[in-house]
Amino acid sequence: MNNSTVNFTTPESSTTYSFGLFDIMEMYAHSISFLFGLPTNFYVLWLIITGTESGVASMFFQLNLSVCEIGICVNSLFFIFAFWFSSLKTLVYFLIGLAITGRPLFQCLMCVERYLAVVHPVTFLKYKPLRYRVICSATAWIITLGSCFSSMFLPLNTIEQTWFFSVQFILFISIQLFCLVAVLRALKQSGPGERGRERKEENNMKRRAFHLILITTVNMVIIYAPYTVTGLFTIVTKQNIRALWSICLLCFLLLGFVQPLLFLYHAEKLSCLCSSKAM
Structure with a gap:
């Protein structure tokens, strides 16, 4: 291990586990x-x-994203245990596919859905029924499952995984940036013959869609860009700097919230929590 190490010895087996500083930081994260x-x-x-917001149908991509996020959180537990039980490493590598592909893919689907609702409302209404969202989500899970199996055979921080990761990041961020710009243009334009109240409601809907896509896009850039840059840096310089990868991991885990x-x-649940604490 790089840097200073801390030794943990179990009395029963007298086995010594040596953890580096960055190992401990990653375990805390x-x-x-x-x-x-x-x-x-x-x-x-x-x-x-349970029907908060507008029900399961309208929040179906968010539901799938939450399931994906739960898998990522569970993988964090497996990652910690893998320090002692090496047999869990295969499962850890498998679930990495949820982070590499699952999370950005479902975030991208949410952005495309908001884009259609604002820029192409007729098309959005046509494909609004739940069955179309189920088809898109099933396709996304198949792609994510393929990424999970690929992650098992692509060791961490290698050239192959870096290119595999970078191509997906560039693809997803390009789609989100396109949706962001299109919604922004629609926000600046007002439809002809609209009444003041209708125009205000439509602008509020466009503004909410723009803010959601903007936050999701910025969040994706901060989460995945450090991994992409660090991976390309490692490929070009042939130097594997552990500190850079640990910083990438911290950005990935903490910004996942x-x-x-x-x-x-x-859903106005954070305000309820804040008000209850203030009382």
Whole structure:
């Protein structure tokens, strides 16, 4: 291990485990992800299923994203245990596909859905029934499952995984940026012959869609861009700097809370929690 190490010895087997400084940092980050991310995403899932917001149909992509996030949180627990039980590493590598492909893919679907609702409302109404969302989600899960199997055979921080990861990131971020710009243009334009109240309601809908896509896009950039840059840096310089990968992991795990907190904010659950603490 790089840097200073801390030795942990078990009395029963007298086995010494040597943890580096960055190993300990990553274990703390994964612990936070599991302890706080798991209940938060389960709460979001429960709110969607029980009919909070507009029901399961309109929040179907958010529901699938929450399931994906739960899998990522559980993988954080497996990551910690893998330090002692090496047999869990295969499962950890498999579930990495949820983080590499599942999370950005469902975030991208949410952005495309908001884009259609604002820019192409007729098309959105045509494909609004739940069955179309189920088809899109099933396709997304098949792609994610393929990514999970690929992650098992592509070791971490290698050239192959870096290119595999970078191509997906560029693709997803390009789609989100396109949706962001299109919604922004629609926000600046007002339809002819609209009444003041109707125009205001439509602008509010466009503004909410723009803010959601903007936050999701910025969140994706902060989460995945460091991994892409660090991976390309490693390929070009042939230097594998552990500190850079640890910083990438911290950004990935800690910013994973943005999406569920954004949902709770729109569901007006964060304000309830704040007011209850203030009382």
